[in-house]
Amino acid sequence: MTAYIIRRLLFLIFVLFGVSVLIFGLLMTFSPERRAAVYVTTPQQAKDIPKLVKQYGLNDPVPIQYARWVKEVASGNLGWSLVAARPVAKAFWSYFPTTLELNLLASPLVIIVGIWLGTLAGVHRDTWIDHGTRIGAIVGWSLPTFLFALVLLMIFYGYYGLFPPGIISSDTSLWVINNPDKFTRYTGMYTIDGILNGHLWVTWDALNHLVLPVLTQVIVVVALLMRVMRSGMLEELSRDYVITAKAKGADAHTINIKHARKNALIPVITVAGQLVALSMEGSIAVEVVFSRQGMGWWLAHSATQLDMPVLMSVCMFIGVVFVLSNLIIDIMYAYIDPRIQLQ
Amino acid sequence: MAKLLETKNLVTNFYTYEGSVKALDNVSISIDHGETFGLVGESGCGKSVTVRSVMRIIQSPGVIEGGEVLYCDDAEHPEQCEDLLIKSEEAMRELRGDRISMIFQEPNAALNPVLTIGEQVAESYMFHRQRSMSRQILADVESGKISFGIFSPLLKWAYRRASENPRAPALRLMSKLPLLKLWGRPMRREAVNRSVGIIERLGISNAAELVTRYPHNLSGGMKQRIVIAIALACNPTLLIADEATSNLDVTIQAQILELLQDLKERRAISSVLLITHDLGVVAETCDRVGVMYAGILCEVADVKTLFNNPVHPYTRALLNSVPRFCVEGELATIEGSVPNLVHPPAGCRFHPRCKAASDICKQEKPKLVDLGNGHSVACHHIDEKIGE
Structure with a gap:
């Protein structure tokens, strides 16, 4: 088991190398002048572009530029983010908690609701429960996320003034900034920091802002997970061991939960793991519509402004998340499926 | 002997996209206390559907359409029979696995892979x-x-x-x-x-260690014994063995048949309903035999009568197609193939393949006629066949 984990972590190095070469190569297709121009803000500075190109060696051969970048990254310097106006590493720690906060609430909900609804739909096949969840899934999956988010925002915030967008209300945010002695940002997540500092009203305020983003995320992601769970349940319920259990005298609950669901969960773990990993880099639509400055928001703005250090770092981060999530999925597999042994 | 189980005119259909498959057409069998009853026939003739209908574990899209399944637990009071088809699902649950239990044919599929x-x-x-x-x-x-x-x-x-x-x-x-x-x-x-106790009684020595293992750790024969252990756990009155030995090699097959015989002698189980397509197994173990073809019961007789004096043309053809050492020449086969049960042949379902078929066979369904001594046959040409 340990050997397996170590082997998979070594594999991470290759993944990171591959991802970085790919993104680096992609960015190298822009001309050196174009890349330098990103850092120029006034017309007067435009004449400095050739100087910048020369100063930062943007005309050097690509491998040399890549080697230079790797050296800097290895020493902990991920570059400067224009969008955040901060070093990338520092900016990461201010954006990532926002995304993490959303996912800490949304992911368990997605998994629980998805598995529960999928099981229900599979057990009550072709009844109104099945049809209802199917319609819900089609709507949730086919409507664009941003549209869904906008509709929710319009209904709840627009008409009723509930659940405002943003991360936290401006009053609270001001109070937090003005009272650093009373409120320490341990995690960067207002909900958790509120509890840790004993100011539950901050947590309450942050939760109010989280309702709609979490709801959007859950509805969109649950739709897929639920369908996978349903088809898994249907497949398992038609297996022979279900008849064996029935012939033993098992009741419907034992058959559905103890026998069929345990088997149906195996493929669902993969999908659920991937979905959670995917949402860790932030849903762009959710974060932009609800103006939450998280990973997705950062990535979207960096991409439009050609903020190259950010694009590189975020892509590397995505690579790390995917390798780690696959590793966790594999370990969970070994726990739930006795036929699998990691070696 | 007192009756244990009797099905009367059992009808089961499967509603598929191609149409309704008439899997069972008025199947009536009866099993006595202490008896081993063999049900034989080709694949897909409705043997498994019959016993699954008895236990009411037919899977969707199968529906039991009609008939009765009388079950008489008490040999002393044969009048206290109950119809299993009208029992509540809860009462059936208490019966399944306790009074009637079943051994399944595919031990690899019959065990849940993620449970010990x-x-x-x-x-x-x-x-x-x-x-x-x-x-x-x-x-x-x-x-x-x-x-x-x-x-x-x-x-x-x-x-x-x-x-x-x-x-x-x-x-x-x-x-x-x-x-x-x-x-x-x-x-x-x-x-x-x-x-652990019941597994040990089936002749497995390391039962205490075995119960912590998963099905994939076990060999096929071992798994089959576990499936048998599940069925025998509560000492059922009726044990249904659905092709219990078909996928095993001959030595293990013999062991398991011996085991069933032994359990019957020790009165751990009262009656056995053995489903098989192996006539050798039938001759070896059964007291009475029912022959099924395409969802109908053709002939029922005690094992000696059936082998020595078969009446139904299908039974005869089936017995003729068993390879024998002493007979030289080509093996006899039954012409044609099993009919599609969405549109079963009118009249006698065997008539398209029957050499003795006449006009009446194409029009009218033959009824099961009692010839005495518990020998019944469903054929229009019984009189010509007897004594042939």
Whole structure:
């Protein structure tokens, strides 16, 4: 088991190398002048572009530029983010908690609701429960996320003034900034920091802002997970061991939960793991519509402004998340499926 | 002998996209207490559907459309029969695995891959033997064999309740609450202990270690024995063996048939309903035999009559197609193939393949006619066939 984990972590190095070469190569297709121009803000500075190109060696051969970048990254310097106006590493720690906060609430909900609804739909096949969840899934999956988010925002915030967008209300945010002695940002997540500092009203305020983003995320992601769970349940319920259990005298609950669901969960773990990993880099639509400055928001703005250090770092981060999530999925597999042994 | 199980005009259909498959057409068989009844026929002739209809474990899209399944548990009071088809699902659950149980043909598929062997065998006891297990645990506690420390009063109360009524609301509530639900643990341990016992009785020496393993750790023959252990756990009155030996090699097959015979002699089980397509197994083990073809019952007779004096053309053809050492020349086969049961042939379902078929066979369904001595045949040409 340990050997397996170590082997998979070594594999991470290759993944990171591959991802970085790919993104680096992609960015190298822009001309050196174009890349330098990103850092120029006034017309007067435009004449400095050739100087910048020369100063930062943007005309050097690509491998040399890549080697230079790797050296800097290895020493902990991920570059400067224009969008955040901060070093990338520092900016990461201010954006990532926002995304993490959303996912800490949304992911368990997605998994629980998805598995529960999928099981229900599979057990009550072709009844109104099945049809209802199917319609819900089609709507949730086919409507664009941003549209869904906008509709929710319009209904709840627009008409009723509930659940405002943003991360936290401006009053609270001001109070937090003005009272650093009373409120320490341990995690960067207002909900958790509120509890840790004993100011539950901050947590309450942050939760109010989280309702709609979490709801959007859950509805969109649950739709897929639920369908996978349903088809898994249907497949398992038609297996022979279900008849064996029935012939033993098992009741419907034992058959559905103890026998069929345990088997149906195996493929669902993969999908659920991937979905959670995917949402860790932030849903762009959710974060932009609800103006939450998280990973997705950062990535979207960096991409439009050609903020190259950010694009590189975020892509590397995505690579790390995917390798780690696959590793966790594999370990969970070994726990739930006795036929699998990691070696 | 007293009757144990009788199906009367059992009709089961499967509603598929191509149309309704008429899998069983008025099947009537009867099995006595202490009897081994063999059900033979080609694949897809409705043997499995018959026994699954008896236990009411037909899977969707199958529906039992009509008929009766009379079950008489008490040999002394043959008048106290109950129709299984009109019993409530809950009452059926109590019957399945306890009074009637089934051995399945595909041991690889019949066991749940993610549950341990112990857990799967123990389920039989957990479904049907909670009362007696609770009584035993209570007795063990009182005699000081096992002790629960400070939880003793609580657990004693729980098991006293469980020995009266294992489904008492209070116990069901307890099973749902955190920590308190641990009350059932000693019972589960007892169920696994009993599982070890039954597996050992099937001639497996390392049963205590086996119950912690998963199905994929076991060989095919071993798995088949586990499937048998599940069926035998509660000493059923009727054991249905659905092709129990078909996928095993000959030596294990013989062992398992011997085992069934032995269990019958020791009165662990009363009657056996053996489904097979192997006529050798039938001749070896059965008292009476029913021959099925395309969802109908063609002929029923005791095993000697059937082999020595078969009447139905299908039975004759079936017996002729068994390879023999002493006969030279090409093996006899039955022309044609099994009909599509969405549109079964009108009249006698065997007529397209029958050499003796006449006009009446194409129009009218033959009725099962009793020839005496428990020998019945469904054929329009009985008179010509007898004594041939």
